[in-house]
Structure formats: structure tokens, C-alpha cells
Amino acid sequence: MTDYSLAELLIVACAENWRDAGEVMAFGAGPLPRLGVNLAKSSFNPALMTTDGECFYTTDPIGPGCRSDPANVEGWSPYDRTFNTLWSGKRVAMVGPVQMDRFGQANISAIGDHAKPKVALVGARGFPGNSVHHRNSFFLAAHNSRAFVAGEVDFVCMAGYNPARWFDGKKPIGLDLGIIVTNLAVLDFGGPDHAIRVKSLHPGVTFEEVQDNTGFALARTEGDLPVTPAPTAEQLALVDRLDPKGARHKVLKDNPPGDRKAA
Amino acid sequence: MIDKRMTIDDIVDQLSDGMTLGIGGWGTRRKPMALVRAIARSGLKDLTVAAYGGPDFGLLAATGKVRKFIFAFATLDHIPNEPHFKAARQAGLPVLELDEGLFHWGLRAAAMRMPFLPTRVGIGTDLIKQPELSKTVRSPFDDGELFVAMPALSLDAALLHVHRADQQGNTLTLSPDPFFDELMGRAADKVFVTAEKVVPTRELNMIDNLRYNILERAAISGVAEAPFGAHPTGAAPDYQLDLDHLKNYAASAASPEAWAAYRAKFVDTPEQDYLAAVGGADHIGSLKIPSY
Numbered sequence: 001m002t003d004y005s006l007a008e009l010l011i012v013a014c015a016e017n018w019r020d021a022g023e024v025m026a027f028g029a030g031p032l033p034r035l036g037v038n039l040a041k042s043s044f045n046p047a048l049m050t051t052d053g054e055c056f057y058t059t060d061p062i063g064p065g066c067r068s069d070p071a072n073v074e075g076w077s078p079y080d081r082t083f084n085t086l087w088s089g090k091r092v093a094m095v096g097p098v099q100m101d102r103f104g105q106a107n108i109s110a111i112g113d114h115a116k117p118k119v120a121l122v123g124a125r126g127f128p129g130n131s132v133h134h135r136n137s138f139f140l141a142a143h144n145s146r147a148f149v150a151g152e153v154d155f156v157c158m159a160g161y162n163p164a165r166w167f168d169g170k171k172p173i174g175l176d177l178g179i180i181v182t183n184l185a186v187l188d189f190g191g192p193d194h195a196i197r198v199k200s201l202h203p204g205v206t207f208e209e210v211q212d213n214t215g216f217a218l219a220r221t222e223g224d225l226p227v228t229p230a231p232t233a234e235q236l237a238l239v240d241r242l243d244p245k246g247a248r249h250k251v252l253k254d255n256p257p258g259d260r261k262a263a
Numbered sequence: 264m265i266d267k268r269m270t271i272d273d274i275v276d277q278l279s280d281g282m283t284l285g286i287g288g289w290g291t292r293r294k295p296m297a298l299v300r301a302i303a304r305s306g307l308k309d310l311t312v313a314a315y316g317g318p319d320f321g322l323l324a325a326t327g328k329v330r331k332f333i334f335a336f337a338t339l340d341h342i343p344n345e346p347h348f349k350a351a352r353q354a355g356l357p358v359l360e361l362d363e364g365l366f367h368w369g370l371r372a373a374a375m376r377m378p379f380l381p382t383r384v385g386i387g388t389d390l391i392k393q394p395e396l397s398k399t400v401r402s403p404f405d406d407g408e409l410f411v412a413m414p415a416l417s418l419d420a421a422l423l424h425v426h427r428a429d430q431q432g433n434t435l436t437l438s439p440d441p442f443f444d445e446l447m448g449r450a451a452d453k454v455f456v457t458a459e460k461v462v463p464t465r466e467l468n469m470i471d472n473l474r475y476n477i478l479e480r481a482a483i484s485g486v487a488e489a490p491f492g493a494h495p496t497g498a499a500p501d502y503q504l505d506l507d508h509l510k511n512y513a514a515s516a517a518s519p520e521a522w523a524a525y526r527a528k529f530v531d532t533p534e535q536d537y538l539a540a541v542g543g544a545d546h547i548g549s550l551k552i553p554s555y
Contacts (some may be wrong), residue, residue, distance in 0.1 A: 053555030055440040067554045078440040079289065083364045105387075109360060110352070114389070120352035122344055123316075123336035128362035129384040159387025167399070167409040172386050 004231045006183060007032060007248040009202060009258035010139075011239055012231045013181045015040040017094050017137045023047035024134075025077070025091040031064040031247040033094040033139045033181075038063065038242045039235065051077055064247035086126070087133050089174050094137040094181075095127065099146075099153040102196060102216035104160035104177045104189055106131075106138065107153035114155050124157040131158035137178035141252060143185070143213050150215035161194035183252065185210045186228055191219025200228040204260030230258060265431045269485045271301045271534065274455045277485065278307055278420060281330070285370070285416075285451055286314040287423035287444040288496060291340045291504045293436075294319045295424035295457045297492035300537070302328060303530050313416060315363065315442065317496060318512060321347030322530065325522060329356065333416065335363040339509050341553065346516035359395050367443045369416030374449030381410035421451035424493045426475075426501055427467055428458035432483030435467055435475040438499050445477040454482050457489035459501050491538060491547050503550040508541055 014036025018026050026041065026048040028034040034053075038061035041048040050061045052068045057075030062068050077085070085091055097106035098121055108127060112118030130136055136158065140147050156165070160177065163169050180187040180196065184205045191197040197219035198210055207225060211218050231239070239248070249255045275298075278284070288294040299319045302310075303326040310328050314320060316337035323329050325347040337345035352358065361369070365384045372380045381400050385391045391411055398412040423444045427435040434456055436444060448454040469476060495512060497504035515525035528540055538544060 065554050067552060076439075079363070079442055080367070083367065087364065109389075114360070115357075116355035117353055120344070120349045122338055123334055124360055124362055124388075124390060125336045126363040128388045128390055129364040131388070132383045132386050156387070156389040162387065165387045167386055172383055174383075175387070 004236055004258040005249070006202070006256045006258045007252050008231050008236060008239055009228060010181055010183070011035045011039060011248060012235055013186050013228055014094060014139060015043070017178055018045050018048055018092055021045060021048065021092040021135070023049070025049045025082070025085050027051075027091065027093040028139075029093070029095045030139060031243075031251050032141075033096070034064055035239060035243055035248055036094065037061065039239060042238055042242060043235070049075070055079070061242065063243045063245060065245045083129070086130060089134050091130075091134045093130055093134065094139055095130070096139050096141075097127075097158070099149050100138065100140065100180070101149050101151065101153045101160070103152070103162035104158075104194070104196065105153050105156045105162060106158040106160070107155050109155040109157050111154055127157040128159070131160075131175060132172035133174035135176040135178050138180045140180065140182045143182035143210065145213055145215040148214040148216065161189060184213065187218070195219045197221065198225060200226045202228045202260070203230070203258060267432045267483060267486045268430050268461060269487055271298050271457065271487045271489060274298060274422075274485055274487055275301050275305045275307070277453065277455065278302070280307060281309045282419040283311040283313065283417070285418040285421040285447040286312065286319045287421065287442065287447050288317065288319075288493070289315040289440070289442045290317040290336075290338050291496045291509065292317075292440070293424050293438055293442070293493050293498050294496040295422045295489070295492060296494060296496055297489040297534055297537075298422055298455070298457050298487070299323065300530055300534065313366075313418065315366070316345060316348060318345065318509065321345045321512070321516075324348055324351035324356065325516075326526070326530065331357045331359065333359045333361065333366075335361045335366050339513060340504075340555070341506055342509060342513050346513050350516055359393060360390060362390065365390070365413055366416070367446055368413045370443060370446035370450040372413060372415035373417040374446050377415060379412040379414050382413050383410060384413070385411040416450055418447065418451035420453045420455060421447045423448060423454065423456045424458075424489070424498065425456050426459050426498065428456055428461050428486045429464040429467060430461065430486065431464065432456070432480035432486055433464060433467060433469070433476065434458065434478065434480075434483065435472050436477050437475050437501070441477050448478045448482050453484040454478070455485045455487070456483055457487050457492040459490055459492065459498060461486060461488040491544065494541060494547055497550075497553070499552070502547045503552050505541065505547065505550055506553065
């Protein structure tokens with residue numbers, strides 16, 4: 001059996017977000033989702049368009065902290081073009097909110113009162129527009145009830161499956177929430193009325209542990225929950241090549257092993 | 264021939280209390296920082312400042328120039344949160360919070376002299392609980408869809424940093440991403456640019472550089488030469504952002520004493536001394552290209 005880190009397990013889980021995405025702009029925020037994009041592009045979806053993190057599309061995907069060889073640049077995506085692309089729906093993203101609620105509504109703006117926040121965060125960035133124009137998935141490195149909150153998030157930056165907030169009660173045209181990858185599990189929006197559902201548990205994690213760290217009731221599939229697939233030896237080798245600076249080792253505290261039972 | 268050359272202090276003299284200013288660039292890229300520092304030193308007050316925010320926001324907040332921010336983010340990129348902006352927000356400084364795309368939609372409305380533009384951005388979020396974004400508009404066509412009405416973001420002045428300009432206000436923005444400087448300029452009554460170099464028109468070599476000319480000269484009110492005028496943000500390809508300086512700047516938010524020391528050394532100092540204080544032209548010229 002191959003040894004792998006939890007970070008590597010999560011990269012492989014993130015990559016699934018782009019398996020069936022087709023030829024679109026792919027964006028993963030933070031080292032692990034970004035390596036997920038790059039793994040997807042380098043294995044099962046080579047049609048993906050990826051950028052250097054600034055404004056150039058590159059043929060070979062660029063790892064976290066790395067810069068592209070100029071000869072590898074294949075296209076241009078200044079922010080103006082990025083908005084044109086995403087408003088057309090031809091983008092699939094994975095982003096990292098600070099808070100998420102049971103509707104999939106996400107917050108990166110402020111903790112507490114928006115007028116005088118307890119903690120001012122970066123700001124809504126492109127979250128509101130992304131959420132109503134193209135598919136979005138999520139990565140949260142610390143699955144706990146401060147991140148997965150009871151009620152609604154403090155400031156809703158991303159629309160979710162909450163009809164009370166939709167205009168005329170109709171789902172916004174591009175609203176399409178995919179998966180949620182955390183340090184405990186992979187979740188999706190496949191429960192009743194798009195409720196958040198545990199899709200697979202990481203090795204050594206129980207449903208109860210995930211539920212206890214979530215501020216709202218989680219749905220689950222019938223019967224035994226599958227275990228999140230371990231990276232294959234081929235995937236691990238590929239990830240190693242895609243991350244020459246080893247950014248994946250520094251995301252999770254103490255870089256824990258992927259199988260907690262074996263640890 | 265028209266001559267729009269002026270000094271940075273001349274630009275500051277054209278601004279007044281209570282104005283709504285747009286600042287070009289994005290985060291730590293191509294901010295007119297020399298001009299921002301001059302505003303920070305001036306007697307100007309009660310400004311509404313709209314930008315894709317970086318250290319421009321933080322400096323103006325920390326020097327008490329701002330009545331309100333219009334923003335979608337404030338970041339130092341490699342340092343995710345702009346610390347002085349964060350402190351101002353947590354002290355209750357008023358804001359209008361936008362989405363990045365919604366921001367340019369508002370600029371576009373102002374640029375076209377439209378009162379608003381319809382959009383889906385904001386639906387389902389708390390952005391539209393802010394009074395400025397609370398209006399909606401229904402499609403008059405068969406679809407009948409209800410939209411957010413993004414109001415025009417009209418600016419009294421736009422402050423932009425460019426690479427080259429001539430005395431008439433013809434400019435080149437040579438960076439890989441021009442961001443939304445064109446729309447910011449068109450949304451403003453007056454546009455003031457700081458330029459790395461002011462050169463004779465023929466030296467713009469415009470026929471080979473057309474794609475870098477993002478705003479025609481009739482839109483430009485004044486041009487001030489400001490070598491390294493974007494520092495500590497980057498003005499690629501001329502020079503890159505100064506991450507070490509940005510770290511020092513961010514650390515200055517840790518205490519009133521740290522801020523006072525930063526301010527004395529880098530803000531309340533004549534611009535000609537600033538360059539030496541941050542390490543000189545050779546240092547800035549040797550800064551490494553960042554990765555994102």
C-alpha cells in the first residue's frame with residue numbers, strides 16, 4: 001500500500017471537480033485546489049484552460065509558487081476577459097470560503113456585523129458574480145462548526161440553494177454548486193432540495209465526526225458511505241511533478257498522513 | 264501644442280474635500296502610489312475612494328483621508344488582507360461592498376452616461392441589502408426576468424498610473440493586464456495620470472504600441488512624471504512589486520508606534536527622498552518577478 005499525505009488525498013478529490021467540465025477556464029483558489037486543476041488537466045481532462053495566476057493561459061499548468069516559461073504561454077486573460085468568460089458560464093471554479101451555511105451560501109467578507117465587523121476579511125471579490133454564472137465547488141481545510149455555521153453565514157457573498165433569496169423565487173441562471181472538499185470528507189449538494197450531503201469519508205473518519213463538526217444537519221446516502229479514493233501511485237508521481245516547490249506539504253498543519261487509521 | 268504637464272502637487276491642488284476618487288490598478292499592481300502619498304500628506308479630507316484596493320486604500324485609511332470606501336476587495340496579494348484597511352473597517356468606516364465584476368459594470372454605466380446597467384450579479388447575496396444596490400429592474404421582453412440595477416459609479420476624478428505619456432496626454436499602459444483603468448477614466452469628470460516617463464510623442468512609437476493606448480488624450484486632464492511612482496506596487500514590465508517593502512508596510516499596522524515610524528520614513532517625506540529611503544532605483548529595478 002502506498003503512503004500518501006492528507007493533502008495529496010485532497011488534491012485527488014479536488015481534481016474530480018473538473019473531470020466532466022469540458023473545455024472551460026478552470027480556477028482553483030489556493031495550492032490544493034490549484035493542484036487539483038493541474039492534476040485534472042494532466043490526466044483526465046486535458047482540454048481545461050489554466051492560467052499562471054496572473055493573466056496568461058499556459059499550455060502546461062503552472063504549479064503554486066511557480067512561473068511559466070514564456071514559450072508555454074498560449075493565450076491572454078486579463079481581468080476584463082475573465083469576467084466576459086465567466087459571465088458566459090465557461091468557467092468552473094473551486095474557492096475557499098471562510099464560512100458556509102446549509103444552503104451553500106458562502107462568506108469571505110466579514111465576520112460579525114458588516115457595518116462594523118468583528119473581523120474584516122478580504123471582501124466579496126468575484127464570489128457574487130461567480131455564484132450566479134458558473135459551477136462552483138469549495139475547499140475548506142478545517143472542517144468545523146465555525147466554518148460550517150448554523151443559520152446563515154454572516155454576510156452572504158455567494159448565492160446558494162436558498163429560494164427565499166432568489167428573485168421571483170427562481171433559481172439564478174448559472175447557480176450550480178458542485179462538491180465541497182474538506183479535511184474530513186467530500187460533500188455535495190445531492191440531499192433533499194440540494195441539502196449538503198456527505199458523499200465520501202476520508203480514511204479513518206466517521207459520519208458522526210463530520211456531523212459533530214458541522215453546524216447544521218447533514219444528509220447522507222443510504223447504507224455504508226464510501227471511503228474517499230486514495231491516490232494511485234501514478235497520481236502521486238504526477239502531483240509530485242506538478243508541485244516542484246512542495247507547496248502541498250505546507251497547507252495542512254504537520255502535513256498529516258492521508259489514512260488516519262494507519263497513522 | 265497642448266501641454267498638460269503638471270507636478271503631483273498640482274494634481275493634488277485640483278482635488279477637493281468630499282470628492283469621489285477612483286484609483287486605477289489592482290491590488291499590488293500599478294497603483295499611482297506617489298500621488299496617493301501626496302494626497303496622504305495633503306489637507307484633503309472626507310474622500311470617497313473607489314478602487315480594486317491595495318496599499319492605496321490602506322495608506323489613505325491610516326492617514327484619515329477617507330469617508331467611505333467603494334470596494335470588492337482590499338489585498339496586498341501575497342499578504343491576503345490589507346491590514347490598515349482591515350483596521351479601518353473594524354473601526355466602522357463606511358463602505359459600499361461590490362463584486363469585482365459589478366464594480367466595472369458601475370464604471371461602465373457611468374462611462375456610457377447611463378443611470379444603471381442590469382445584471383444578475385448580487386442576486387441571492389447580502390450585497391443587495393446595501394441601499395445603493397437595492398434597486399431592481401425587470402426585463403421588458405418576454406422573459407420578464409428581474410435583475411439587480413447596478414447604479415452608475417460616477418467619479419469626480421480618476422487617478423491612474425501609466426508607463427509612458429507625452430505632454431498632450433497620449434499614454435501607454437504597457438503592463439500585461441490593463442485592468443479597468445479605461446472605464447475608470449471614462450467614469451470620471453477628470454483624469455490625472457502619473458507616468459514613469461514623459462516623452463516626446465514620437466517616442467511613444469504609437470504605431471507599434473496601439474494596444475497599450477487604452478484611453479485617448481481628450482479624456483486626460485493632467486500628466487505628472489513620476490519615476491517609480493507605483494512603488495511599492497509593481498509597474499511591470501518596468502519594475503516589479505516590492506514584497507519586502509510591502510511586508511514592512513503591513514507590519515506597520517501592528518501598533519501606533521510602528522505606523523508612526525513607517526509614516527515618518529515613507530509618507531511624510533518629500534517624494535525625492537522616498538526613492539532613497541526604499542533602496543534606490545537600482546534596488547527597484549532588480550526586484551524579481553512575483554509568482555501568483
